[in-house]
Amino acid sequence: MIAVGITVALKEILASFGLSGGLLSVVTYAILASATFGLLSVLALFLVWWERKIAGHMQQRFGPMRNGWHGWYQTLVDGLKLLQKEDVRVATRDKVVFFWAPVMCFIAAFAAYIVIPFGDGLIVADLNIGILYIMAITTFTVISLLMAGWGSNNKYALLGGMRSAAQVVSYEVPMVASILVVVLYAGSLSTVDIVNSQAGNFLNWNIFRVPYGPLAFLTYLVAAIAEANRTPFDLAEAEQELVAGFNIEYSGMKFAMFFLAEFINLFTVSAIAVILFFGGWHGFEFIPSFVWFFLKTFAVVFLLIMIRWTYPRMRVDQLMEFAWKFLVPLTFLNIIIAAIFKHFGWYWEL
Amino acid sequence: MLEYIKGFFELVKGLGITGKHLTKHAVTLQYPEEKDVMPERSRGVVVLLSDKEDGSLNCTSCLLCMKACPTAAIIIDAPRGEDKKKVLKKFELDFSLCCYCGLCEEACNFSALKLTGKYEYSTGNKDDLIWDVHKLQDVGRDVDYVDKRKKKVKKVAPKPTVSEATDEIKPTQSADKIETKPVEIKTDKIKTDKIETPQDKDEKPKTEGEA
Numbered sequence: 041m042i043a044v045g046i047t048v049a050l051k052e053i054l055a056s057f058g059l060s061g062g063l064l065s066v067v068t069y070a071i072l073a074s075a076t077f078g079l080l081s082v083l084a085l086f087l088v089w090w091e092r093k094i095a096g097h098m099q100q101r102f103g104p105m106r107n108g109w110h111g112w113y114q115t116l117v118d119g120l121k122l123l124q125k126e127d128v129r130v131a132t133r134d135k136v137v138f139f140w141a142p143v144m145c146f147i148a149a150f151a152a153y154i155v156i157p158f159g160d161g162l163i164v165a166d167l168n169i170g171i172l173y174i175m176a177i178t179t180f181t182v183i184s185l186l187m188a189g190w191g192s193n194n195k196y197a198l199l200g201g202m203r204s205a206a207q208v209v210s211y212e213v214p215m216v217a218s219i220l221v222v223v224l225y226a227g228s229l230s231t232v233d234i235v236n237s238q239a240g241n242f243l244n245w246n247i248f249r250v251p252y253g254p255l256a257f258l259t260y261l262v263a264a265i266a267e268a269n270r271t272p273f274d275l276a277e278a279e280q281e282l283v284a285g286f287n288i289e290y291s292g293m294k295f296a297m298f299f300l301a302e303f304i305n306l307f308t309v310s311a312i313a314v315i316l317f318f319g320g321w322h323g324f325e326f327i328p329s330f331v332w333f334f335l336k337t338f339a340v341v342f343l344l345i346m347i348r349w350t351y352p353r354m355r356v357d358q359l360m361e362f363a364w365k366f367l368v369p370l371t372f373l374n375i376i377i378a379a380i381f382k383h384f385g386w387y388w389e390l
Numbered sequence: 391m392l393e394y395i396k397g398f399f400e401l402v403k404g405l406g407i408t409g410k411h412l413t414k415h416a417v418t419l420q421y422p423e424e425k426d427v428m429p430e431r432s433r434g435v436v437v438l439l440s441d442k443e444d445g446s447l448n449c450t451s452c453l454l455c456m457k458a459c460p461t462a463a464i465i466i467d468a469p470r471g472e473d474k475k476k477v478l479k480k481f482e483l484d485f486s487l488c489c490y491c492g493l494c495e496e497a498c499n500f501s502a503l504k505l506t507g508k509y510e511y512s513t514g515n516k517d518d519l520i521w522d523v524h525k526l527q528d529v530g531r532d533v534d535y536v537d538k539r540k541k542k543v544k545k546v547a548p549k550p551t552v553s554e555a556t557d558e559i560k561p562t563q564s565a566d567k568i569e570t571k572p573v574e575i576k577t578d579k580i581k582t583d584k585i586e587t588p589q590d591k592d593e594k595p596k597t598e599g600e601a
Contacts, residue, residue: 098408102416350408351401366394 045161047072072164076153083307084300087341088115091303094342095349125292130193133289138191141184142290142297148180149301152308155231159321159330163232170231171219174312175212178267181305182208185269185276185286188298192289200285203356204276207266210363211273215263217371221256221378222246222316225387235320245319249388251381252374257317259371264309265344266363269302272351273359310340428507433490435508436483437530438523439501447527448539449502451476458497463487481523486516500539504530 051068059067089104089112096103104111129138155170157163167173182205189201223229225246226237238244247253266273277285287298314320314336323332354362381387419426428434439448451468467480492505508529513519521529 094412097416098412100411100414100417102418102420105420346405346408346412350404 045163047164069164076164077150080150080153080304080307081300084303085115085119087303087306088118088299090341091345091348094345098346098349119296122292122296127292127294128289130289132193134191134193136191137187138289141188141191142294142301144187145181145184145301146297148177148184149304149308151177151180156308156311157231157235157315157320158333159328162321162330166230166232169229171223171229171234171312171316174231174308175216175219178305178308179208179212181267181301188286188290192286194289196282196284197286197288200276200278200282200288203278203282204269204286206356207269207273207275207359210360211263211266211367214259214363214367214371215267217368217375218256218260218263219316220375221250221253221371224375224378224382225250231315231320235315235322238319239322242319242323243388245317245322247317251377251387253317255370256374256378257313259367259374260313260316261343262367264313265347266359268305268309268344270306270344271348272354274353275356275359278353306341306344307337310337310344313337313340428509430507432507433492433505435485435506435511435529436488436490436494436503436526437506437508437533438481438526439504439530439533439535440527442537445531447478447502447523448500448537449478449481450500451478452500454497454499455494455503458493460491460493461487461489463489464494478523481526483521483526485511485519485521501535501537504533504535506530506533 047068050071051064054064054067092114093103093110102110104114107114107117152174154164155167155173157166185204186201189198189204192198222234226234228234228237238246238249243249247257250256269276275285276282277287279285282288287295290298311333314333318336318340320336321329321333323329323335440446441448451466453466453468456464456466463484465480465482465484466478468476468478471477490505494503495505506529511519
């Protein structure tokens with residue numbers, strides 16, 4: 041584990057208070073974890089509100105308007121309501137699985153942020169397998185959905201969980217394949233190295249530099265939407281067919297955990313897109329790096345929200361066909377082309 | 391493959407359409423803050439109309455509206471007084487029965503009632519839906535209406551001298567006696583009304599003549 045930037049600085053400050061050894065690491069990472077947790081909680085609340093506002097205005101409604109200016113604390117009130125609600129549990133549930141499913145979903149959503157750089161040096165830990173770690177940890181979300189489906193002992197929930205598992209297994213392949221193109225050019229799996237390889241001119245961003253970069257970005261985006269279980273790939277909770285899918289039996293805080301995790305995943309997916317294709321925190325020097333990162337990420341989030349409220353849901357067979365017959369061959373072809381270009385040095389480094 | 395490329399451009403077009411709607415202003419009316427303008431002839435709350443000049447009720451207690459009402463929402467009690475004129479003792483309108491058909495307004499020959507565009511009168515207590523004469527009159531104070539009754543009075547009015555005319559106005563003044571509460575008359579309103587009525591009268595023949 042290579043600590044960078046903020047982590048090192050925090051460790052030095054804490055060391056000046058006389059902490060040392062194992063305790064120093066524990067305290068440092070506890071502080072960083074709670075800071076990330078706080079940031080992400082606020083972010084998730086904001087994203088829920090933002091999505092509702094955009095969805096409303098796209099349908100020429102206002103969206104939430106009652107609580108505060110244009111309903112800005114609507115989701116906070118919703119969260120408080122969910123906290124107070126009775127935790128309804130089915131008698132025939134699988135107790136252990138039912139309880140741990142939302143917890144796991146939440147943890148998986150948060151754990152990805154260990155390696156996401158919010159700015160220059162604003163990263164908890166720069167793992168040398170960063171992007172692989174994100175891929176691995178976000179897959180836990182699927183397991184949690186499957187657990188929720190199984191633990192609920194409900195046919196709709198189980199169907200939703202199974203669909204989600206099938207979907208994510210299918211879309212993991214094109215997603216990894218589109219990420220590999222970027223990794224090929226960056227020469228590293230570390231998120232910080234990937235971002236730094238795109239430093240300087242904005243033409244260095246992978247979307248412009250990598251051959252068929254926009255294509256790689258699009259295939260990544262499609263796979264990411266499928267991974268985040270959002271429309272048009274929200275088969276796991278297809279309301280019209282499965283009532284609410286995997287979270288049908290969940291209420292109160294457990295439901296809130298699923299719900300917030302979904303929006304954190306939305307941000308994660310967008311943040312990875314920015315790290316891989318849009319140069320991460322790099323931009324004009326006079327604006328702080330974290331501002332650039334958030335600006336870019338929110339732009340991608342906006343695109344994802346637009347997509348969600350524009351397209352109808354796909355059918356299960358269409359979904360599978362699209363993944364295996366179209367996306368997988370296309371992304372593999374893209375890797376081969378990218379490898380050829382890289383081998384012959386047909387790319388620029390401005 | 392070509393299908394997929396075509397499909398991709400179709401998807402972009404779809405995003406364009408939703409994006410275009412995103413920039414348009416919402417059509418939602420923020421109800422308690424903003425209110426829609428009701429059409430002139432909308433059938434909402436029934437009100438009792440007052441005379442434009444002295445503010446007394448136009449009702450002559452003829453009971454036509456009560457008889458016309460299909461749901462028996464109107465209850466009038468008007469016994470004859472000492473001078474054998476009907477005195478309006480009770481005029482109750484039960485809005486839980488009213489079906490807003492407007493037959494009472496059609497039956498009335500004296501512009502005493504009108505269905506207005508007012509609609510905010512919901513209540514938690516069912517008894518509050520029964521409105522008495524004072525409430526019906528108060529709600530109807532600001533309602534503008536065409537006076538059917540006045541025309542007849544004015545046709546007669548120019549003929550007699552001033553002293554005789556005072557006798558003839560008496561029937562409308564008798565309605566004042568029914569009003570137990572003092573009627574608040576806004577002088578501004580009456581003034582404007584007074585100015586308006588002659589203007590209307592003057593203008594009408596002119597337009598007819600031009601036509």
